Amino acid sequence: SLTGSTGTQLTKDQIPVTQVGLNQLTSQATHSEVSINLVWLLMTGFLVLFMQVGFAFLVTGLTRAKNAGHMMMMNIAAFAVAFIAYYAVGFAFQFGGVGAIGNLGGTGPLSSAFGHGNAGVLGLHGFFLQSGGAYDVGVMAFFLFQVVFMETAGYIIIGAIAERINFRTFLIAELLMGALIYPVYGMWMWGGGWLSKLGVSHGIGHGAVDFAGSGVVHATGGWTALALAILLGPRIGKYKKDGTPRAFPGHNLSYVVVGTLILVFGWMGFNPGSTFGASDLRIGIVAVNTLLAACFGFVFAMSWTWSKWGKPDISMSCNGMLAGLVAITAPCAFVAPWASALIGLIAGVLVCYSVEFFDRIAKVDDPCGAISVHGVCGAWGLLAVGLFADGSYGNGWNGVPGTVKGLFYGSGSQLTAQVIDMAVGFIWAFGITFIIFSIVKRWKPIRVPADVELQGIDVPEFGAYCYPDFVLSSETPGIGEDYEPVSVGGSSAGGTERT
Amino acid sequence: SLTGSTGTQLTKDQIPVTQVGLNQLTSQATHSEVSINLVWLLMTGFLVLFMQVGFAFLVTGLTRAKNAGHMMMMNIAAFAVAFIAYYAVGFAFQFGGVGAIGNLGGTGPLSSAFGHGNAGVLGLHGFFLQSGGAYDVGVMAFFLFQVVFMETAGYIIIGAIAERINFRTFLIAELLMGALIYPVYGMWMWGGGWLSKLGVSHGIGHGAVDFAGSGVVHATGGWTALALAILLGPRIGKYKKDGTPRAFPGHNLSYVVVGTLILVFGWMGFNPGSTFGASDLRIGIVAVNTLLAACFGFVFAMSWTWSKWGKPDISMSCNGMLAGLVAITAPCAFVAPWASALIGLIAGVLVCYSVEFFDRIAKVDDPCGAISVHGVCGAWGLLAVGLFADGSYGNGWNGVPGTVKGLFYGSGSQLTAQVIDMAVGFIWAFGITFIIFSIVKRWKPIRVPADVELQGIDVPEFGAYCYPDFVLSSETPGIGEDYEPVSVGGSSAGGTERT
């Protein structure tokens, strides 16, 4: 046979019509089914891995050129650092006790968790992919798929902490995301933990249902970002003396659009991949639902900004598309196409008003709208399951017989489970981040010094301009509007409001 | 089993050597085959979806920096708007009456079309993916695959209408592409319509054969672009007073090259995906044929520009590669590798002369060469099927027994079918676009005002610079060559030819 590959010997010769023959055929058929699922799981996992390129383009395009190097370094460092944290402890915490994974040929080893049956709190197998026999084909493929989901939560926070967090604090945040913040809540939802068992333990619908991670990935990332953004405070010059926000236009709108389109492509792995296998033919519907929500979210945001501000805002329209994607992530397998379109539309509405809310009222400086896109619309995605699930899918979900139904299809209790999930997710992600980084903040500064922030973080923190060969233009086109014109001759009333 | 996935229960236990046992094995084998085809259909569909990133980079790189935001917004808006139009009516028009799709487990529901048997004109099932039981796994996967093909036609027009169309008119064009222009012709070719039935109805070869869409997607896009480009007229300053064209160099050649390479990657979904399943082992040959045509198209264009203008022209060489890809799209499954190389080479020749023709003779201003790459070479792709199909594939194509053979393999009638297809495709795409937009033109301006075009469309139409932090250089390096030098002292002869 060919050097370099020892594929199982194909049954060339005739198989006798005996039990032995039939067993051989059955095992080959099962092997093929596991292979198909493995191909689907890995390929969709690779698409989710590729989303990091989309996030890198998106958030770097939405921030200023003088910080582009810092943004890009944060994106690639997040991948490496969070990966190692998840490999070491995160995966074990999240899936240590999940038991056999049907589609992947029953990976037995992940079978010990802290907390009894229906109230699992923390997995305890699979540290460093060694303990508890985790060095097994099925577990590895499963790890690959789950680590790229965790990475996505890690990328989300970058948009909200941009242009002022120092690199050291950022690395701590990523380590915590990979080791603690994501896996613990992830265990409760997907690792057989108490949130997913709410249906079995307390008869609340099918327990918390989150097909591909509106809550587990996006809301977690969004609320962590919220906590960090509050602790960091706004960028210098973001709020004028009278409290109104000043615009800091992103330095590269082509990065923003291309980043959004790459995320749409990656999302085709995110949602359809969450069936853990192609043997579940629902993947077609999931893919179409995902794109429908994206398009309706985009169209709403484009039209809304067009009518409200006179011109369609390119970056807000992209946020609308992402909001639709985030919102459809939890309900995508359980709802019909028309419902996906509606969920995406509402996500578009939410993201537009939420960006205005955080910018003008809450005065939380979120350069890329990460909190609104992922936090708010992630929560809406969870709610949407409890509303629009039409019972055409999800038989026996979380161990509860019958398909998943939402409020409009006669099951109020599912909505309750979703609301509990939303609340717990917020309290956990926002709470633990706020506590930890309040402590960190007292111990060491979490922001770069003022002069570094004004000059641009690339050279002070990494010793290199991102675009050394291009001439950059000074301050944002916005000109010091704070001054009332007075005729020449009077002493100038130049304000020196900025430190 | 694992929360979140209800994969069919794998036949762990022994299957008895009985008819019941064998039926279970047969159904599992069939299920596996449908899964494999679904994986292939969706994965290749996702690759085609990803081509929008390639188009966005390509056309934005080939146009000026002051319009980069407008180009990018057109690319993402095209995706969302055309998607919704196709979801609402386009898919139903195109595939309403296509009937069962073999490889996808026989999707029965799409079974009603206007016009009898062999002369179907318009599908009538599947509006909003609801009517006629379209809410079905197979139909959804099929919709996903077909919508991204339609999107490609939508992206193609952007290259030819760049830097002067206003956003409102553009959105109308995309809506029409998704709802009418593409689906109707698409129905005639792929929806069981009269063009594909020419073989059965009038004995003309296998009827019009277009494996992956040289005609349906690319020529349609190209001719629609031609109509729009003519109605829009050239950009300000494109033609000097003496009628010779002025060069408007693209603002980012790295975008152009990266965009082309991303399109090559996406094309690996475009052609090999059109078997609707991996059970058809021809996909290997299709992939190799596609790359061969791309490489030979590139090498010709590079060498031709090198010899004719003294230096290899980067953007024309990229157009050569794309021309090869467009041309091989129709014949890729029916021809041998050497023929693919030749088809690609000839496409390279065609694109070089066609760009010169439209630029210098027809004086149609096509900033990115979309009309030449997609229109002209799309038509050539159709012709190539009628010439080079070697009878090694396509048994029973369009209901006609025997494999598909071209002129060089003894079947003149196939060529006739292809020529009819070319003509009908041109008349439909060019005609309907020209008529509709001539009306639109009378009702509202389809171009941005002159001062907006000179200043750059980004701020007037979207309120944001694409590159606010970069200092852009004024007018193109080309300096006002219209002036004859006269010695100092005489009154200057400055021309004020530009409004």
Place this chain on the structure above:
Amino acid sequence: SLTGSTGTQLTKDQIPVTQVGLNQLTSQATHSEVSINLVWLLMTGFLVLFMQVGFAFLVTGLTRAKNAGHMMMMNIAAFAVAFIAYYAVGFAFQFGGVGAIGNLGGTGPLSSAFGHGNAGVLGLHGFFLQSGGAYDVGVMAFFLFQVVFMETAGYIIIGAIAERINFRTFLIAELLMGALIYPVYGMWMWGGGWLSKLGVSHGIGHGAVDFAGSGVVHATGGWTALALAILLGPRIGKYKKDGTPRAFPGHNLSYVVVGTLILVFGWMGFNPGSTFGASDLRIGIVAVNTLLAACFGFVFAMSWTWSKWGKPDISMSCNGMLAGLVAITAPCAFVAPWASALIGLIAGVLVCYSVEFFDRIAKVDDPCGAISVHGVCGAWGLLAVGLFADGSYGNGWNGVPGTVKGLFYGSGSQLTAQVIDMAVGFIWAFGITFIIFSIVKRWKPIRVPADVELQGIDVPEFGAYCYPDFVLSSETPGIGEDYEPVSVGGSSAGGTERT
């Protein structure tokens, strides 16, 4: 059935419990298994094809803006030119005598090679994918997979010859890579040649083992780059009069990071794809091992540069990630996760010191660190197989019974085979390139003239600026440090060291 696809007729009806019935089920099961393998082989092949976008971004970002067009044109020309050379002769030389490929349904035709049984030197079937019945489904898919591996070796050299090689010489280098340099060594390792047969012929372990190409692809590319870089000599101004290197910062760090992340995505096709099929369930472990090595390589390089130079160096950290990827490519299927982490870490160490070695001591100007990343770490990857292979995989590899074991698992002889492979790979790739281009150098200049190099190669060689609309800043920020300050009044001591 649907126009355009003639998938094999699915066994809808009942299969009788007879030998004929069982044969039909067996053939369908085998067909499915070949389909799954074909899907995996092509999809992973497409991911490797996509790596050209990653390389294009990476090397263009690491070089100066005035040469960006030249870098991008080299990347796309490399793809087309090397592809044609490999299609014509390269594939035949490498795999002419490889025989049946198990996973792809036994492609018989590639069955004639020069040199007897265990000492094959050169394949002799499959020229222009025609000779010896190469026009066959399995061979085509196999060609697709192998050509994109060869292309990767072709891209690697661009990083080391950047900013000074002229385009003509570059095309010759790519033609040779596709036709000779890569295929010959590739035949010895993967085409059933003498290196892979060392185990069978001389009992040295399993012969040279290189699962996905640390040696065949990366070391070959790296050593070819070394030979070319030496013959080309350093860029003007790279070394000050006192011999210390001057920094030429890359013009776009966002390209560098995005390029690296795209390569990580592409590598998911490179390593896991080398099983030639998903029927080999090891693909999950291979994917995880690959990412582990990447992350540990990155983290080491980031920490090392942070401690040694005071600030984490973005481009060196990216090189660390790539070094980890290159090193894990050979051992990825044979080692445990912890070993992959270690191999990646050591690769990070090697790349940091190797870049310093070539920059300061060997004084070989390698703008992107290609020699260190691909040559040195490619060799380390080969060695790693001989050290860390834990015997959990590779039964009967290269025709030698038993699994592949390294030194730490009791097999010293495997290490010997790997060392031989390293040496032969270096001698072949470096040697043949050095000889050929020493001759070429005497015949025609291989560098662009000095004034072209100073002005930027884009306009002189391709007649177009890469970024015509952006104002570029003059010389690198590094200012003429060679001058000792002397007070005003004394005659200036301006050096005119630069021609």
Place this chain on the structure above:
Amino acid sequence: MKLIVAIIKPHRADEVIGALHALNVGGITLTEARGHGRQRGHTEVYRGAEYQVDLVPKSRLEVIVDDADVDTVVDAIAKAAKTDTIGDGKIWTVTLDSLLRIRTGERGSDAI
């Protein structure tokens, strides 16, 4: 010798430089600038936050001429740059004390 500095609209740079070629001036140096005159810019909205776009792109030309040619060149530039819309720009002149052509070492008017 006089240095003429002209601030003009970028899309008029082609015509102005053409006019200067017609007058066979010694050379031209162009720098990219941004500016506004009496008429202040306008307000744009980015993600809900308003910002003033006052400084619009301008081309800044420098041409060194002999004293005798100043008026001809200034008028030629003005004529070519005029679009009768706000922001057409301004032209001013400054007297040079010395001028040196690096390549040949010529000084004064010969160096123009």
Place this chain on the structure above:
Amino acid sequence: MKLIVAIIKPHRADEVIGALHALNVGGITLTEARGHGRQRGHTEVYRGAEYQVDLVPKSRLEVIVDDADVDTVVDAIAKAAKTDTIGDGKIWTVTLDSLLRIRTGERGSDAI
């Protein structure tokens, strides 16, 4: 008529231009520049090779004013640009021989 040229820190451009608006100056022209004063730059390391970063980004403002207003405008710019840190910049003035507003053809002080 005088041409005031000010080299200031980029992040102070907002305030300086605001101050100039407050004085209702005829117009402003801003060019991007790089520079350093007495205090030379610092050394950075890129892939192991050291390089001097001397020239840091600066904004270069040009404002044409009547002789009478020179001192007021210069002081206003200095006050707005001051951050009491190295590299705050310099302001110099040059006498103009002539000034022409292209759109209207006005000359001299009226053209400011």
Place this chain on the structure above:
Amino acid sequence: MKLIVAIIKPHRADEVIGALHALNVGGITLTEARGHGRQRGHTEVYRGAEYQVDLVPKSRLEVIVDDADVDTVVDAIAKAAKTDTIGDGKIWTVTLDSLLRIRTGERGSDAI
């Protein structure tokens, strides 16, 4: 006080600034420019359409010096910028009326 303005080839900027450091000048301001002298540019072809590339990238240096040092500095710049090929550039000087250092408020020669 005099303002020296030098238009030089970009790849000579390193040497010229090095030479100025050697003379310990008060500071340097560099702006990117494009220009051409007597020798007009050349023609390139882009997708079949010809276009003139006249304006080639140049570095535009500004150095303020005391009257006494003008000639030394000008000669040093010329010597470092010379490559004996077309487009080496030009250096001119203008008298300044006033100079102010923003940080310290020093005026005149002390502010250099």
